[in-house]
Amino acid sequence: MQFLKIIVLILLFFSSAPLVYAAITAQQVAIVVNMEDADSRLIADYYQKKRNIPLQNIIKISMSADKKTIDEKKFTDIYQQVLEQTPGNVQYYALAWSKPFKVGCMSITSAFTFGFDSSFCAKGCKQTRMSNYYNSNSGLPSDELQIRPSMMLAGSSLQQVYEMIDRGVAADGSQPEATAYLMSTSDKARNVRSRRYRVIKELLSEQINIKQVDSDILENKDDVMFYFTGLKKVRSIESNQYLPGAIADHLTSSGGNLFGRKQMSLLRWLDAGATASYGTVVEPCAFTQKFPNPGIVIERYTNGESLIEAYWKSVAWPGQGLFVGEPMASPYAVQ
Numbered sequence: 001m002q003f004l005k006i007i008v009l010i011l012l013f014f015s016s017a018p019l020v021y022a023a024i025t026a027q028q029v030a031i032v033v034n035m036e037d038a039d040s041r042l043i044a045d046y047y048q049k050k051r052n053i054p055l056q057n058i059i060k061i062s063m064s065a066d067k068k069t070i071d072e073k074k075f076t077d078i079y080q081q082v083l084e085q086t087p088g089n090v091q092y093y094a095l096a097w098s099k100p101f102k103v104g105c106m107s108i109t110s111a112f113t114f115g116f117d118s119s120f121c122a123k124g125c126k127q128t129r130m131s132n133y134y135n136s137n138s139g140l141p142s143d144e145l146q147i148r149p150s151m152m153l154a155g156s157s158l159q160q161v162y163e164m165i166d167r168g169v170a171a172d173g174s175q176p177e178a179t180a181y182l183m184s185t186s187d188k189a190r191n192v193r194s195r196r197y198r199v200i201k202e203l204l205s206e207q208i209n210i211k212q213v214d215s216d217i218l219e220n221k222d223d224v225m226f227y228f229t230g231l232k233k234v235r236s237i238e239s240n241q242y243l244p245g246a247i248a249d250h251l252t253s254s255g256g257n258l259f260g261r262k263q264m265s266l267l268r269w270l271d272a273g274a275t276a277s278y279g280t281v282v283e284p285c286a287f288t289q290k291f292p293n294p295g296i297v298i299e300r301y302t303n304g305e306s307l308i309e310a311y312w313k314s315v316a317w318p319g320q321g322l323f324v325g326e327p328m329a330s331p332y333a334v335q
Contacts, residue, residue, distance in 0.1 A: 023172070023330035024139075024306045028091040030057040030148075032082060032112070037065035037097050039158050044096040046162055047153055050169050051328055059085045059093075068259065069102040072116050079115060091142045091149075092308055094327050098154035098161075101258050102281045107322040112150035113312075120319025125285035128317045135296055135313055149312040151276070151327040154258060156267045167275045168307065168326025171245030173335035178225035178243050179209040180298050185216045190230030190251050192286050193294060200295040207302045224248070225331070226301075227274070228294045233264040242273035245331035247301070247311060251291045255279025256322035266324060276307050276325025278315070289316035304333040 031053055033044035048058060061078050063070060070078075082093075093112050103111040105121035114120060119129040138144045155161035182201070184194040201210045208225065216231060218224075222241040227248035234250050242248065248269040249255065255266045256279030266277035284290040292314040300310035308327035315321055 023304065023333040024092060024309065024328055026052045026328075027054060027057070027089055029053055029094055029327065030059050030086055030090040030092070031094045031096055031153075032059045032061060033096045034063055034065055035060050036062050039161075040065065040097040042158060043153050043161050047094060047096060047165055050165055054087075056087055057090060063100070065097060065099055067100055068257070069104070070100040070108070072104045075103045075108075075111060075116055079112065082112070086148075091140055092327055093148050093150040095150055095152045095154075097152070098258060101152065101154065101256065101322055105282060106319050107256060107281045109150040109152060109323045110319045110321065113147050114319075117319075120317075121282075122284075122320070124283070125287075127287065127289070128319045130289075130316055131312075131318050133312055134316045139309075149308055149323075151308050151311075151323045151325055153326070154267070154324045156271055160267075160271060164270050164275060165326050167242075167244045167246075167273070168329035171243075171275060171326075171329040171331040173333055174244060174331045176225060176243045176245075176331055177209075177223065179211055179221070179223045180204075180226035180294070181218055181221070181224060181228070182210065182212045182294060183216070183218060183227070183229035184212060184214045185230050187216075187231050189286055190232070192288050193228060193230060193251060193291065196288075196293070196295055200298065204295065204298055204302075208298060210298075226294065226298055227269075228292070231264075234268075237268065237272040240272070242275070243331070244275065245301075245307065245329040246274045247276050247292075247297060247307070247325075248272075248274040249278045249292060251286070253280065253283050256281040256320075258322075258324075266322070270324065274325075275329050276311060276323070278311065278321055278323055280320045281322050282320050284320050287317065290318070290320060291315065302332045304330065306330045306333070
């Protein structure tokens with residue numbers, strides 16, 4: 001009976017999504033640059049040129065670049081400055097830095113999306129506020145929902161960020177022959193997304209090759225567009241070839257602690273060649289709602305949505321989650 005309920009719910013979510021989407025435009029993206037961070041200035045300049053972002057969409061702020069966290073008061077002042085500088089046509093933010101990545105109890109991408117709001121936070125194993133963008137068909141989130149989904153242009157080095165951007169640009173309209181790998185791991189606490197895999201494969205196999213793999217390790221694959229798993233640390237990810245625009249993440253407690261060592265940082269996926277990843281910045285507990293829903297990401301991305309749209313729309317409770325990647329990548333969009 002429970003399995004039938006899951007099928008019905010997933011069928012309802014798929015039936016709500018239109019079949020064709022247009023990629024977002026350069027005019028809809030604003031780059032937020034930290035003028036106190038030399039790398040931030042270089043990243044912003046590189047991204048502006050690569051994506052032809054209008055110069056009026058470059059938003060300048062100033063904050064410390066050597067701390068992981070910014071406090072709520074300082075962020076609120078900066079956020080107000082950003083709002084005042086943002087042209088009305090802008091629907092999305094690209095944050096051109098690697099630190100800070102956390103605002104109090106929120107990720108910095110969620111804070112720039114919603115404004116600081118403690119209802120998106122939780123201490124311990126509690127639910128948080130739901131995103132009104134979750135599985136939405138909105139193509140103009142600022143106009144329609146009064147939010148601007150945000151994604152960090154972050155990395156382990158300046159060169160790695162440049163390469164991530166290049167992969168995103170190369171992805172556009174590539175229509176790749178690719179595979180989505182859904183990993184069912186031995187880590188019971190972190191393998192909670194696997195219960196969706198069977199239905200996802202049944203419903204989406206005509207859109208992309210989907211392989212459900214019962215293993216902790218995926219090695220030597222040359223066609224990776226999606227890689228979803230649940231482990232503290234994922235081995236051999238560098239042995240695979242990630243196609244331009246690839247999305248990869250691991251469900252764990254602190255993947256969004258970009259420079260942490262206790263668990264694998266999401267940056268390792270970008271080092272390995274992915275174009276985007278996601279992780280939480282504070283303990284989320286194993287709520288699947290706080291992590292990307294693979295079915296939503298795959299369905300929307302392969303139907304032509306941009307990376308920032310498909311990825312953001314797949315997380316129901318994103319307040320503690322950090323999105324890093326090249327926002328405009330659109331491998332399945334019709335050019």
